[in-house]
Amino acid sequence: xxxxxxxxxxxxxxxxxxxxxxxxxxxxxxxxxxxxxxxxxxxxxxxxxxxxxxxxxxxxxxxxxxxxxxxxxxxxxxxxxxxxxxxxxxxxxxxxxxxxxxxxxxxxxxxxxxxxxxxxxxxxxxxxxxxxxxxxxxxxxxxxxxxxxxxxxxxxxxxxxxxxxxxxxxxxxxxxxxxxxxxxxxxxxxxxxxxxxxxxxxxxxxxxxxxxxxxxxxxxxxxxxxxxxxxxxxxxxxxxxxxxxxxxxxxxxxxxxxxxxxxxxxxxxxxxxxxxxxxxxxxxxxxxxxxxxxxxxxxxxxxxxxxxxxxxxxxxxxxxxxxxxxxxxxxxxxxxxxxxxxxxxxxxxxxxxxxxxxxxxxxxxxxxxxxxxxxxxxxxxxxxxxxxxxxxxxxxxxxxxxxxxxxxxxxxxxxxxxxxxxxxxxxxxxxxxxxxxxxxxxxxxxxxxxxxxxx
Numbered sequence: 001x002x003x004x005x006x007x008x009x010x011x012x013x014x015x016x017x018x019x020x021x022x023x024x025x026x027x028x029x030x031x032x033x034x035x036x037x038x039x040x041x042x043x044x045x046x047x048x049x050x051x052x053x054x055x056x057x058x059x060x061x062x063x064x065x066x067x068x069x070x071x072x073x074x075x076x077x078x079x080x081x082x083x084x085x086x087x088x089x090x091x092x093x094x095x096x097x098x099x100x101x102x103x104x105x106x107x108x109x110x111x112x113x114x115x116x117x118x119x120x121x122x123x124x125x126x127x128x129x130x131x132x133x134x135x136x137x138x139x140x141x142x143x144x145x146x147x148x149x150x151x152x153x154x155x156x157x158x159x160x161x162x163x164x165x166x167x168x169x170x171x172x173x174x175x176x177x178x179x180x181x182x183x184x185x186x187x188x189x190x191x192x193x194x195x196x197x198x199x200x201x202x203x204x205x206x207x208x209x210x211x212x213x214x215x216x217x218x219x220x221x222x223x224x225x226x227x228x229x230x231x232x233x234x235x236x237x238x239x240x241x242x243x244x245x246x247x248x249x250x251x252x253x254x255x256x257x258x259x260x261x262x263x264x265x266x267x268x269x270x271x272x273x274x275x276x277x278x279x280x281x282x283x284x285x286x287x288x289x290x291x292x293x294x295x296x297x298x299x300x301x302x303x304x305x306x307x308x309x310x311x312x313x314x315x316x317x318x319x320x321x322x323x324x325x326x327x328x329x330x331x332x333x334x335x336x337x338x339x340x341x342x343x344x345x346x347x348x349x350x351x352x353x354x355x356x357x358x359x360x361x362x363x364x365x366x367x368x369x370x371x372x373x374x375x376x377x378x379x380x381x382x383x384x385x386x387x388x389x390x391x392x393x394x395x396x397x398x399x400x401x402x403x404x405x406x407x408x409x410x411x412x413x414x415x416x417x418x419x420x421x422x423x424x425x426x427x428x429x430x431x432x433x434x435x436x437x438x439x440x441x442x443x444x445x446x447x448x449x450x451x452x453x454x455x
Contacts, residue, residue: 003028003029003030003031004029004030004031004076004077005031005074005076005077006022006031006033006075006076006077006078007032007033007034007035007036007061007066007069007070007073007075007078008032008035008058008078008079008081009035009036009063009066009079009081009082010036010037010080010081010082010083010086011035011036011037011042011081012042012081012258013254013255013258014104015079015081016046016254017389018079018393019032019046019049021393021397022397023050023053023055025393026393026394026397026398027055029397029398030397032056033058033059033073034058034059034060034061034069034073034075035058035060035061036060036061036062036063036065036066036069037063038063039265039266039268040265041261041264041265042258042262045257045258045261045262059073063082066078066090066097067093067096070094070097070099071097075099076099076100077100077101077102078090078094078099078100078102079103080094080101080102080103080104081104083182083183084106084108084109084182084184084188084189085109085181085182085183085184087103087104087106087107087108087109087113088107088109088112088113088114088116088117089116090103091103091108091117091128092120094126095121095123095124095126095128096120096123096124099126100126100128100129101126101128101129102128102129102131102396103129103130103131103414105130105131105132105193105414106184106188106189106192106414106417106418106421107128107130107192107414107415107417107418109183109184109188109418110184110422111422111439111441114415114419114441114442115440115441115442115444117411118411118415118441118442118443118444118447119442119443121411122443127410128410128411129396129408129410130196130410130411130413130414130417131392131396131409132193132196132200132413132417133388133389133392134193134388135196135197135200135392135405135409136387136388136389136391136392136395136407137387137388138378138380139323139364140201140323140388141405141407142323142376142378142379143201143312143314143323143364144201145405146314146321146364146366146376147201147314148203148404150318151318151319151321151368152314152315152316152317152318152320152321152366152368153317153318153319154316154317155202155295155314155315155316156294156295156315156316156317157296157297157298157314157315158198158201158202158295158296158297158298158312158314158315159311159312159313159315160198160298160299160300160311160312160313161299161300161302161311162190162191162299162300162301162302162310163302163305163307163308163309164190164302164303164304164305164308165305165306165307165308165328165330165331165345166244166245166304166305166306166331166339167247167308167328167331167339167345168308168328168343169283169302169304169305169308170218170247171247171343172186172189172190173218173219173279173303174270174272174273174274175270175272176268177189177281178272178278178279178280178281179278179279179280180280180425181280184418184421184422184425185280185281185282185425186281186282186283186301186303187211187285187301187420187421187424188418188421188422188425190301191285191299191301192414192418192420192421193417194299194310195289195299195416195417195418195420195421196409196414196416198289198299199413199416200406200407200409200413201314202295204292204293204295205416205448206291206292206419206423206436207290207291207435207436207437208289208290208423208433208434208435208436209287209288209289209290209420209423209427209433209434210287210288210427210433210434211285211286211287211423211424211425211427212285212286212287212428213284213285213286213301213428214282214284214428215279215280215281215282215283216282216283216284217283217284217304218274218275218279218303219274219275219276219277219279220275220277220279222275228275231276244333244339245274245275246273247270248271249270249271255270283303284301284302284303285299285300285301286300287300287420287424288433289420292449307326307328307329307330307331307358308326308327308328308345308346309326309327309328310323310325311324311325312324318368318369319366319367320366320367321366321367322363322365322366322367323364324361324362324365325361325363326358326359326360326361326362327346327349328345328360329357329360330355330358345360362378364376364378395407412447413447415441415444415448416447416448419436419439419441419448420436422439423438423439426438426439436448
């Protein structure tokens with residue numbers, strides 16, 4: 001059987017998941033034919049890894065030659081793991097060139113990007129898959145099963161609190177994500193995961209959003225207001241980096257190889273000061289979201305918590321379900337006075353910290369009216385992102401089987417998730433509640449209807 005032929009756009013940290021999957025457990029059904037990145041040093045680093053394991057090395061191409069590469073190398077699918085603000089252009093180019101697209105979340109960062117993708121998908125008939133790996137995590141699937149079964153009745157409201165700690169949360173303020181025109185802010189880049197989960201749990205579409213929040217912890221102004229004093233300059237290779245909010249790229253082989261050693265190619269700094277100038281995204285956010293069928297959600301995101309995880313409460317006409325997940329119980333400092341290089345605990349669960357007070361754990365409790373609470377057993381989820389990555393990759397490369405939970409996500413799901421963030425950002429700017437149908441999404445507005453959810 002012929003293998004599916006892939007091209008890859010963007011070879012930063014997230015791309016490694018796909019590269020290793022194609023070169024490893026899915027090598028019999030998938031082939032990485034070509035790849036591109038504006039930084040040639042990153043391609044060098046990935047090539048060395050593939051050669052070390054005896055795997056074939058893909059051909060390189062310039063980022064502006066994607067269409068030509070799809071045609072010349074007979075590419076079936078293009079995986080897009082480039083920065084968020086570039087997603088729409090790469091997806092559209094892939095579709096128009098005759099390939100399907102797999103895109104990391106978020107689908108895009110702007111209303112224009114949504115319109116372009118929707119138009120290209122309609123014109124070409126090609127598919128766009130959004131890699132919402134958290135749907136596949138057993139704990140999140142278990143909550144979907146509870147809601148879908150009707151055990152707690154018709155959902156009336158959801159409370160969703162997500163906490164990013166002072167390692168992972170701070171990381172969004174070190175990278176290009178700190179600039180809102182590149183990431184859409186945390187409401188787009190990070191929270192699109194969370195909004196997708198709620199949309200999927202409820203099988204519903206967002207209708208109205210009110211948002212409040214701001215940059216209240218990170219950034220130069222907040223540092224000065226708290227009396228932190230002058231910020232030391234970024235360290236040289238021979239000097240220590242700043243403080244407990246610093247990340248030393250040299251401590252982790254992947255970060256060193258992909259970023260620190262490649263700075264000379266493009267000048268990109270992966271470890272900028274979280275208390276420096278130029279940050280335009282928020283670190284504290286609160287939303288109220290109304291859904292088309294009548295439920296509402298209160299949502300909060302904090303990016304400087306001492307622990308990382310999330311708490312979800314789903315209230316229904318017959319009872320309540322509660323999911324609590326601790327992904328890292330605390331951030332501990334090494335002898336250098338800085339945290340370890342493990343930034344995202346959900347991607348590296350074996351390295352997550354915790355103790356007897358707040359151990360790394362997950363609990364799903366269901367309580368119906370007039371009955372005692374019951375804790376449900378959550379199936380084991382080994383690996384990154386609560387076990388979601390491995391299952392997502394299997395489905396991506398080997399096809400969707402009979403899945404009563406409907407975890408595979410199309411561009412319609414991507415639109416519904418970013419629509420909450422787009423409306424939220426407009427609400428932050430205006431101070432007013434924003435109806436989702438006020439967004440200029442063109443033909444993509446159809447993805448927000450109840451009819452679209454039942455297709």
